[in-house]
Amino acid sequence: MMNSAxxxxxxxxxxxxxxxxxxxxxxxxxxxxxxRRSPEGDLLxxxxxxxxxxxxxxxxxxxxxxxxxxxxLQRGLSRHPAFADFSEDSRPYIAAxxxxxxxxxxxxxxxxxxxxxxxxxxxxxxxxxxxxxxxASSYSIRLSSG
Numbered sequence: 001m002m003n004s005a006x007x008x009x010x011x012x013x014x015x016x017x018x019x020x021x022x023x024x025x026x027x028x029x030x031x032x033x034x035x036r037r038s039p040e041g042d043l044l045x046x047x048x049x050x051x052x053x054x055x056x057x058x059x060x061x062x063x064x065x066x067x068x069x070x071x072x073l074q075r076g077l078s079r080h081p082a083f084a085d086f087s088e089d090s091r092p093y094i095a096a097x098x099x100x101x102x103x104x105x106x107x108x109x110x111x112x113x114x115x116x117x118x119x120x121x122x123x124x125x126x127x128x129x130x131x132x133x134x135x136a137s138s139y140s141i142r143l144s145s146g
Contacts, residue, residue: 018075021068027076030059035082043082045092 002010034057036046047056061069074095077083083091100106 018071021072023068024072024076027059027061027072028080031076031080033057034059043080045082045086 032043034048036044036048038044049055050057061073063069077091077093077095078088083093086092
């Protein structure tokens, strides 16, 4: 029978294992499309601009709890060749955990440092949980301390 130390060691080894899935390749393809290329065709750690006004694009990853979204993003970004020369402290992207429930209001409250966030959306309705119950055409966000 295994003792606690052996069990912990085995669990640590198992947690370090990775089983890839096709979503990782799809994510890498989308990420590559969002990055600029050098004149030689190498991917650069800079966002590609898609309009003459400097607009960029993003990626939305959707899936159920425990589906591997965070792991896919962390692995995909940390192992991407365009980001290979960066340490975790100097990476050219922002990594943030989204609080549960995953609402804009909850996210802003967590990362703004502000105790009160007022979010008004023109044409939108918000339920008591902060989720949008009707789509909006534009949003105004005001952070305040009271």
